[in-house]
Amino acid sequence: MDAAERRAGTASTGESDSTGLPPGDFGVVLATLRARRGWSVREAARRANVSEGQICNLESGLRNPSPAVAAACDEAFGADGELAELAGSGRRDTRDDNIAESGPVIAGYERILGELKDIGRSTGPRFVTASIRSIIRILTDTGRRAVGEQRAEIWLLASKFAEYTGWMAQEAGNSAEALRWTNLAVRWGAEGGDETVAAYALTRKAxxxxxxxxxGAAIGFADQADHHPAANPVIRAHAARRAALGHARRGDAGACRDALERFRGHAAEDIGGRPPHWGPRIGNGGSQLLEATCLLHLGRFGPAADLFASACGPAIPSDGNSGARFAVRRATALAGIGRLDDACGIVDATLPAIRLIDSATLRAELARFVEEARPRSAGPGRLALIDASAALAAR
Structure with missing residues (x-):
């Protein structure tokens, strides 16, 4: 197991106090352990010397494990007997023609999705994609067998996984796949009775x-999302963010300012404090950071640098995808006002995270830094860092 896999294996939350295993019954725990290691169903089946169908049936709750299969899975995951013990302590009521009680399955996979997002933020798409796709296969297979409320819950959960898969495809640099998964999220969300995903998907397309x-297309999609009948304040805030950034890239400061005001207004409406059903929390791209990014795109480097410093504080937020992204933007603003030493210091501290996460969107931010820093007067040390940044951005 390499360093990145170890990081993925430990980037988890909510473990039980009494055991090294995460909470849940055998199938949920099996899926969680597999997700943490970034294993596909095929890889888990190979390591446990069982069939892929057995893994899928166990994780979806259609089957309980036999003692032999439980022992094989325990050995494959190095669970020191705890997984095998769990198999005998709590068994689901299962039926051949339908899914078992959906509550534990839904709660378990919701928790797994949260863990996968944590892993993806710190290690990038390549360590979570196999697990996501395997879980989607299980959920869609199970959803086709389910009826009534269970069916709706499972398709809605599949929609959430598909939406995140679209994010990861975009992070991997595959826009076509990102759009395909986003469209699947809309279709499966409708199967689950939730039309808001169609509104949020427009902000993703933007x-x-x-x-x-x-x-132009980005602004158009953002406007469609803002006017979608199923949009709520969180979705409209995301739409206003995309519109503001689009207008800033066009150099339209007035339209950008109007969109920023809409963003602040919709963000103020979101007073419940609950995690949004779709998309990140508004606080993950708050007003100051959004305005700073818009100023950067408008070429107003000084005010952008000041706002980034105010929002980020003295620390260099280089760990994780969003931290690295804003760190590079801050460095670009500093390069724009000639503070190349400070800019290169931030990028130098951030490059290890960018190499690990291997994100197309992060590489695009790095390319923007190189574009701004390259023409500046630079000594050998700075030039080496700029060259290294350019090479990484071009991967």
């Missing part, structure tokens, strides 16, 4: 278009 460099 981001994908923005990443492709199609600013």
């Amino acid at each position: 981001f994908i278009a923005q990443h492709r460099g199609d600013t």
Whole structure:
């Protein structure tokens, strides 16, 4: 197991106090352990010397493990007997023609999705994609067998996994796959009775278009999301963010300012404090950081640098995807006002995280830094760092 896999294996939350295993019954725990290691169903089946169908049936709750299969899974995951013991302590009521009681399955996979997002933020798409796709296969297979409320719950959960898979495809630099998974999230969300995913998906399409460099399409999708009948204040705030960034990239300061005001207004409406159903919390891209990024795109480097410093504080937030992203933006603003030593210091501290996460969106931010820093007067040390940044951005 390499360092990145160890990081993925330990980037988990909510473990039980009395055991090294995460909470849940055998199937949920098995899926969680597999997700933490980034193993596909095929890889887990190979290591345990069982069939892929057995792994899928265990994780979805369609089957309980036999003692032999439980022991094989325990050995494959190095659970020191705890997984085998769990198999005998709590067994689900299962039926051949339908899913078992969906509550534990839904709660377990919701928790797994949260863990996968934590892992993805710190290690990048390559360490979570196999697990996500395997879980989607299990959920969609199970959803086709389910009926009534269980069916709706499972398809809605599949939609959440598909939406995150779209994010990871975008982070891997595959816009076509990102759009395909986003469209699947809309379809499966409708199967689950939730139309808000269709509104949120428009903000995702705006981001994908923005990443492709199609600013006009990005603004258009953002406007559609803002006017979608199922949009709530959180979705409208995300739409206003995309619109503000799009107008800033176009150099339209007035339209950007109007979109920023809409963002602040919608963010103020979101007073419940609960995690949003779709998308990140508004606080993960708060007003100051959004305004600073817009100023950066408008070429107003001094005010952007001041706002980034105010929002981020004295520390260099280089760990994790969002921290690395804002760190590089801050460095770009500093390079723009000639503070190349400070800018290179931030990038130098951030490059290890960018190498580990291997994100297309992060590499695009790094390319923007190189574009701004390259023309500046630089000594050998700075030039070496800029060259290293350019090489990493071009991967």
